[in-house]
Amino acid sequence: MIPLNYDEMLLLRGRDGTLGIVKAGDHTQFFLETEKEEIILALDPDDLLVASGFGIDEKTINGIKCVLYMIREVGSPFIVLPKKHPASRRLKVVVSAGGRTRVSCSITPGTHPEQDILCGADEFDGLEVKGVKGGVELNGRTGGEIERVPFEIR
Secondary structure, X not given: OEEOOOOEEEEEEOOOOEEEEEEOXXXXXXXXXXXXXXXXXXXXXXXXXXXXXXXXXXXXXXXXXXXXXXXXXXXXXXXXXXXXXHHHHHOOEEEEEEOEEEEXXXXXXXXXOOOOEEEOOHHHOOOEEEEEOOEEEEEOOOOOEEEEEEOOOO
C-alpha cells in the first residue's frame, strides 16, 4: 500500500505516459455526461480519481493536475465521447473514478462510460489501481517511478 492523503497526488511516471491519482475526499458526488444521459457517480472518500496522460513532460503533469482539480474541486463533469468521435485521438488526458480502475492500452481514449477502465500507455496495460483506507494499491505494476506531490494549484 502506498500512503496517500486527500491533499496529495500520486504520480506514476513511465517511459511514455503518466498516471495521476487523487482521493475523492469530501467530494463524493460527480457527474458523468454521455451523448444520451447524465449519470451521477457516488464515491466514497477513499475512492480515487485517476488521470492518464499521454506524455511524461511537465506540461502533461500540469495537465493531469489541472484536469483532476477541475473535476474534484471545481465540479466539472466527466465527458464521454461517442465511439469513433474525431476528438478522441486528440485527448492528452483522460480520467476515471471509483474504487478500482484497470488501465488498458487497447481502448479508445474518452469513449468509455464504464468508470472501472481507463486508456493508458502500453507500459501500464493491465495495471489495477485501487483506493484503500489511507492510500492506494497498485496491482500488476511492472515499471514506472512513483512520486507523491502536493495537490494544489498555484
